Amino acid sequence: MYDERSIELLTGLTAEQRAALGELYARLDEELRVEVHRRQRELFKEWLALGRVAPSRGGEAGYAAFLAVLKQIWIEQAPQVSPQIREHKPYKKRLRSALEKNYLDELVRLREKEKLSWRQLSDHFKQEFKKTVSHTYLKRIYEERLAEQKGR
Structure with missing residues (x-):
């Protein structure tokens, strides 16, 4: 064996x-x-x-x-690694992808409609989604999203 x-x-x-x-x-x-x-x-x-x-x-x-x-x-x-054996993304990139894909609309909603502070948002994400994210990181991706929308 x-x-x-x-x-x-x-x-x-x-x-x-x-x-x-x-x-x-x-x-x-x-x-x-x-x-x-x-x-x-x-x-x-x-x-x-x-x-x-x-x-x-x-x-x-x-x-x-x-x-x-x-x-x-x-x-x-093969520079383009097969999906079956590709490396995992580093934690930060996976977290950012998950935030952008799944939680960014929620972040915008909570910030604009419920007027939560960045620290409150960080706590909310930790409690609701089991995602530990710093308040400064949330602010940065929120501001990047706003800049992206203005650029369109």
Whole structure:
């Protein structure tokens, strides 16, 4: 039995992403496959030297190194990363996207109609939407939205 969790921890990839990388490997030419295994061996040795993996988990670590190299090659080969294996956006960008997509109209409504202060808005978002957002950040995106609307 293998330890799927250690593979996930080492690679940061879900089972679906790992399957997509397996399909990528099948499409590579032989020269690139040899390069994958060369780089896999180097990464595996590096992980062992750093103590990142236990020698008893050599199978999982070898496979994880293989996947990590495939992921890197995929990124190098395709500037537009497939949605199945793309990196997650940093927290700030995800928060901003969520605010703009889901909550910006609510922010405008609360600010203009209910005349809430920026700090009250921050508290409201924390209580209602479970989103911790600073009052200065809310003010900034609100003002950017107003400037955008005036520019139209």
